[in-house]
Amino acid sequence: MGVVDWEGLVAAAAAARDNAHAPYSDFQVGAALLTGDGRIFTGCNVEISSFSHTCCAERVAVFKAVSEGARQVVACAVVTDTTPPVSPCGACRQVLHDFGPDMIVLLANPAGERRKYRLSDLLPDAFLPDRVLEKIHARFQQQSD
DSSP: OOOOOHHHHHHHHHHHHTTOBOTTTOOOOEEEEEETTSOEEEEEOBOOSSGGGOBOHHHHHHHHHHHTTOOOEEEEEEEOSSSSOOOOOHHHHHHHHHHOTTOEEEEEOTTOOEEEEEHHHHSTTOOOHHHHHHHHHHHHHHHHO
């Protein structure tokens, strides 16, 4: 992937944030992902009265991308109204990692603050899909022997 249009990605995340459904926390988050094939997918947080079923903006964006056939994410912008901008939660970091372990994550807020990170810096020693698959395959092999 070439140069990332970070301002465009932040603008898409900010627009998605406007659609956030956060009646309980009043904490609106927007995310925008750039996929390996150049498409942009957005998401906003959606809070549910059974709060444990709430879904963060980053995961909404990833799930939209995957549902449309994307499998590689190269960049992610997350917009909150906090100072400094807030980074993705642990669950979102893991979901993002599964689809783009080398991605760059840009945190932003409406005041113009920007902070860029490699996802691997936000989630060192991530849970790796290949290791999970190895374990599953080994278990099935043992059961079939």
